[in-house]
Amino acid sequence: MSYKIIVDSCGELTKEMKESEVFETASLSIDIDGHHIVDDESFDQKEFLKIVAESPNCPKSSCPSPEAYMEGYHCEAERVYAVTLSAELSGSYNSAVLGKNLYHEEYGEKDIYVFNSRSASVGETLIALKIEECEKKNLSFHEVVRQVEEYIEEQNTYFVLETLETLRKNGRLTGLKAIVATALNIKPVMGATPQGVICQLGQARGIKKALVKMVDEVVKDVKRPEEKTLAISHCNCLERAEAVKRMILEKISPKKVIILDTAGISSMYAADGGIIVVV
Incomplete structure (x- = not known):
């Protein structure tokens, strides 16, 4: 058929x-x-x-x-x-x-x-x-x-963005406490609830530390990684996506890895420099 x-x-x-x-x-x-x-x-x-x-x-x-x-x-x-x-x-x-x-x-x-x-x-x-x-x-x-x-x-979804402004202004962060530490370069580590609602998983000062914290969340949550495909999308930051891939592969061994550049809607919400991980 x-x-x-x-x-x-x-x-x-x-x-x-x-x-x-x-x-x-x-x-x-x-x-x-x-x-x-x-x-x-x-x-x-x-x-x-x-x-x-x-x-x-x-x-x-x-x-x-x-x-x-x-x-x-x-x-x-x-x-x-x-x-x-x-x-x-x-x-x-x-x-x-x-x-x-x-x-x-x-x-x-x-x-x-x-x-x-x-x-x-x-x-x-x-x-x-x-x-x-x-x-x-x-x-x-x-x-x-x-x-x-x-x-x-x-399936679990994680992301770290340079800015959450587009998500916030379009009402996609409803119910989240306001993140006001922008001046301190605090980057939230975000994810999705089982219902598909955006949630905050943690935060760190600076994008590099936030990505490390995101990787820790990925590794903590994944079940049977050897059966899973790890997917990473990035908005105009392939080197950052490759770095995330290396950090994850140091800790788990998925069946396959896919890295893709974001298309239009994902580029709109991820914004320049955003990273999304799904496994």
Whole structure:
């Protein structure tokens, strides 16, 4: 049976995923100072970061419409899966579910399932790859869904950013105590709760110490690392991502490591210099 995996554009795709006919991106968009930027193959990270750096305003994102998801589901594939960024952080999940309902009304029955990643960025990447792995084992549709949902339950997301301003101004830090120590160069170590809500795990003075603390959190939480893929995304800071990779590999031995540059939405929230780790 044929299948298709739609990943909203907060999730980065590897080169192999882009070349495969299995994966498709549902593009979010970004607006800032009259610039409307579609988060697709045309996204220029350096130009985007330049616009953000020169602007006093905060960029805003928009999720794909339910109709866009519906059209994505309308294909020859017999089974379609969608992976969206955390429903607590974006309307993309609800839009994908509405698109599924619209599809059933318009075209009838079909096996479609929408996964709430409860993560973002490379967290979505890993979930999409897990779906592909399950499909290659010729599992039933319901068994794929069950195994991938179990995988999501075990997945952990961590990040250290140079600034949390975009997250704060877009209301993504609701419920967190205010972080006011910017003048002291205090960098929070952030993560996601099991429900996909952003939380603070710790903090350190300076980005290097914060990254070390993040690595400690990764190592402390991971279960059966030898079975896991470690994924790192970075916003315009490959050397920093490589350093994080080395620190983690000194302590655990994952099955595989993926390092990707952030796409548009992840670049918007991670900001220049941000690092995201998912395992």
